Amino acid sequence: MSADSTTPSHVDVIIVGAGLSGIGAAYRLQEQCPGKSYTILESRSAVGGTWDLFRYPGIRSDSDMYTLSFPFRPWTNRKAIADGHDIRTYIEDAADEFGIAQNIRFGHRVLSASWSSEAALWTVTSQVGEQTVVQTASFVYLCSGYYSYDGGYQPEFPGLSSFEGQVIHPQFWPEDLAYADKKVVVIGSGATAVTLIPSMADDVEHITMLQRSPTYITTLPAEDKIAHVMRKVMPAKLAHRAIRRKNAIITIGFFQFCRRFPKAATKLLLGRAKRQLPDGTDMSHFTPRYKPWDQRLCIVPDGDLFRTIRHGKASIVTDTIRSFTPTGVDLDSGEHLDADIVVTATGLQVVAFGQLELEVDGVKVDPHNVYVYKGLMFSGLPNFAWCVGYTNASWTLRADLSSQYVCQFINHLDAKGYAFGMPDPKGASGQPRPILDLTSGYVLRVAGQLPQQGTESPWTIRQNWLLDSYDMRRTDLDQDMVFTEKSKVSVPA
Structure with missing residues (x-):
């Protein structure tokens, strides 16, 4: 089937994931791109992402909540290091307060996304129960994090x-x-x-x-x-x-x-x-x-x-x-x-792009062969972003900057008459480095499967919110980008 009765067949933006990142992304879209339609596809049956999945005793934030919470919705709980239940409730309340909940489609496990340059569209395929739902979007924004929800890392223990x-x-x-x-x-x-x-x-x-x-x-x-x-x-x-x-x-x-x-x-x-x-x-x-x-x-x-x-x-x-x-x-x-x-408690299983199968004009994308651009877009991937938070600070600090950049980018396309844009397919020059700059086992185990970063801006993820905040306000949206005008593609009405 192409869609169900509640899932639109086409939207301007598909957001994957209804956790902190996805709800924050939806808010920024509503605020900065008010004319754009969007849908959030969530594989689970509830809002919250990480904070809905993990239910072990004592589950809590590993960052202070004043930086992990949304900048647009004050954290009012007395605890700075908060319990998982309180964080989940906070995310749910934000989704309701800003009218985001009505745009969430639960039980949609995204399997693949295929880009057509001719139509300037992503075709996104999801599993919904026993059925398959197919949608199109002009932009895909992955807000599902970088670890597998199917299972954590489990070593082979003798005996x-x-x-x-x-x-x-x-x-x-x-x-x-x-x-x-x-x-x-x-x-x-x-x-x-x-x-x-x-x-x-x-x-x-x-x-x-x-x-x-x-x-x-x-x-x-x-x-x-x-x-x-x-x-x-x-x-x-x-x-x-x-x-x-x-x-x-x-x-x-x-x-x-x-x-x-x-x-x-x-x-x-x-x-x-x-x-x-x-x-x-x-x-x-x-x-x-x-x-x-x-x-x-x-x-x-x-x-x-x-x-x-x-x-x-x-x-x-x-x-x-x-x-x-x-x-x-x-x-x-x-x-x-x-x-x-x-x-x-042996760690997470890190995955690239939420385990989606990606294609661009019929060619399968190997995540390890692409370079990260400004911390969220990728070489040769049109109208596509992956929200990856900081490793040395609260996830939301970077996630919110990424969402604001996505909005700037979408508005830039409209202002210039572009159908789509992508970071230079050649990527970064020089010696590549892993996208996650940590020596943790959960990162090293999959370093050969993750995208890479270069050594110089804009092909790096810089672990500094203050500098990133400054740059985001003055970012050059044309730097190392390749754009295609609307007049050269069959853009849907």
Whole structure:
């Protein structure tokens, strides 16, 4: 079938994903391109994206909510590090408040997008139940993030089938999981693991974080006291804007400090951790092999992880797995960890372009062969953008800039009489680099499948919101672009 009764067969813009990025993109389209029609295609049955998918105990933001929330809708909850439920509610309320919800089509799993230069159109194919829905659009904007919703990364553990307990991946947490008075082992040392440990510790018999190698962990207050004061004395929108800028500057400043002075940053981070841990703690469990911000830092609000360890409710073991046994896990050191439940917090499965099959004029697109342009468009892909947030700061800071650029680009096409435009198909010159500038395992595993970036603007993703904000207001919409006029194509009415 070509479309169903509620899904328009053609719109100006198709947005894929109804999470933070997708709802923010829709708002910007309504604000900056008021004459354009759009549809949001969401594979799930609810708004929220990440914050609807993940339901494990303690799920929370790993950035402060004044920068993770929308700049156009103030965050009013007292918590700066917010629970997943509150974030999901915030996204839902924004979609309702700005009339975006009526343009969302749930249960639409986008499978492919094929571009025709002759018609200046994308043909987008979605799976809806047992049926196929086909739509066309002048512009496609992917706001579905860069990890698979189908499953996380699951290593092959020797002897796993012999384990008589339960094995849970956080991405698919059972609602009825009974873990009270159980022995729990959480495999991993990232944001999910450091969230699960303090959230489960009061109910279990004991919980152990089993890590192959440590991660840098830092404490932030769960509530921003300065923000509370600013909200009392300033109008809501002005306060939100000021707090957002304050927190963004602090985050960027600390990132630059870590990159420029890694030894001093290491000393600072480990010193803060040591002061919150029991006397005599072996700090090798908290000392990573890499420099600060070569991988994302883990945030623990009010030091909850350290407090849990200090109270003896949890422990950390740094080792590698020899094999699972019926009663737990044997480690290469010879130690055995008893477990009734094992949680494999082993990371995400990163994918390019939301796993869509892309074609341009009948030629299949290999994501690894394209270069990112200004952080969101790609060499040789017409009227197409992929929203990729910052790795060193809140996702929404970059997502909102990307959405504003998409709107500027669409308006530029109309103003100049262009049907479509694309970054130079030749891409960047010089030595390419991965699009995600991190050494995390979830990035390195798929580096050969992701788009690349160059070394010079505009063919890079710069991890600096202040500079990107400045450039976005003065961006050259013609730089390294190739445009085709409407008079040369069969543009639909």
